[in-house]
Amino acid sequence: MSPAGPARDTRGVIVVATDVTRDYRMSGSIVRALRGVSLSIPEGDFLAITGPSGSGKSTLLHLLGGVDVPTAGNVRFLDRDLGSMSVEARASLRLREVGLVFQRFHLLPMLTALENVELPLAAVGLGPGERRARAEERLVRVDLGDRLDHRPGELSGGQRQRVAIARALANDPAIVLADEPTGELDRSTSRSVLDLFRRLNDDGTTIVVATHDLELAEGARRRLEVVDGRVEA
Numbered sequence: 001m002s003p004a005g006p007a008r009d010t011r012g013v014i015v016v017a018t019d020v021t022r023d024y025r026m027s028g029s030i031v032r033a034l035r036g037v038s039l040s041i042p043e044g045d046f047l048a049i050t051g052p053s054g055s056g057k058s059t060l061l062h063l064l065g066g067v068d069v070p071t072a073g074n075v076r077f078l079d080r081d082l083g084s085m086s087v088e089a090r091a092s093l094r095l096r097e098v099g100l101v102f103q104r105f106h107l108l109p110m111l112t113a114l115e116n117v118e119l120p121l122a123a124v125g126l127g128p129g130e131r132r133a134r135a136e137e138r139l140v141r142v143d144l145g146d147r148l149d150h151r152p153g154e155l156s157g158g159q160r161q162r163v164a165i166a167r168a169l170a171n172d173p174a175i176v177l178a179d180e181p182t183g184e185l186d187r188s189t190s191r192s193v194l195d196l197f198r199r200l201n202d203d204g205t206t207i208v209v210a211t212h213d214l215e216l217a218e219g220a221r222r223r224l225e226v227v228d229g230r231v232e233a
């Protein structure tokens, strides 16, 4: 028997959301940010979540990565129910298995690219030598091997985002979740971030992006639209 397609399509499911709702309680009112969303992210997926501003994309991304928990419904991450875990257990799972990338990079300005990528490695207790080697490997992977000692202020916008992506990859997470990763970038720099995501995905990294960037969305393997807290059929 010959193997049936790429291994990443058969290895399993990273995260499953079932009938998830998220209400934000404000003084005197409730914002229903998600109104019953179900979806499954298989290993090796590259999913783009699109939809109007305020439709619930960031909220959904946070629930998929255990940054937040649903008001109702459940999210299973690597077959564990995130809603029934303690805050500490969720934080620890997140540190190891979820790589987060944000619109504004969230790099520490006083640290070099290498030191920024080393942070999540220090948090899981790696020693200095291994930390440095792994951080360097991740930066080489995003084509920044020649910028290890630059601080964020000494990098272009696209390079900063690539450092943030290298940091997200530091602990070999099961999934990378990116919220508007090209929101601050010009067109050609956005394309280079899309190219990087595609290359990482071709190498087996599971990626979910929430985005308004149609070119990024079209470059993903599949696309799902959220409108008013629901996934459009």
Ligand SMILES: Nc1ncnc2c1ncn2[C@@H]1O[C@H](COP(=O)(O)OP(=O)(O)OP(=O)(O)O)[C@@H](O)[C@H]1O
Residues within 6 Å of the ligand: 024, 025, 026, 031, 032, 033, 051, 052, 053, 054, 055, 056, 057, 058, 059, 060
């Ligand atoms: N912490 C919060 N407290 C109260 N309401 C919130 C909170 N976070 C989000 N919301 C509301 O929930 C809804 C969904 O917000 P969300 O940030 O998920 O939208 P989005 O699709 O990511 O929008 P954008 O494209 O502008 O980033 C919005 O109506 C927003 O005002």
Ligand SMILES: [Mg+2]
Residues within 6 Å of the ligand: 057, 058, 059, 179, 210
């Ligand atoms: Mg958002």
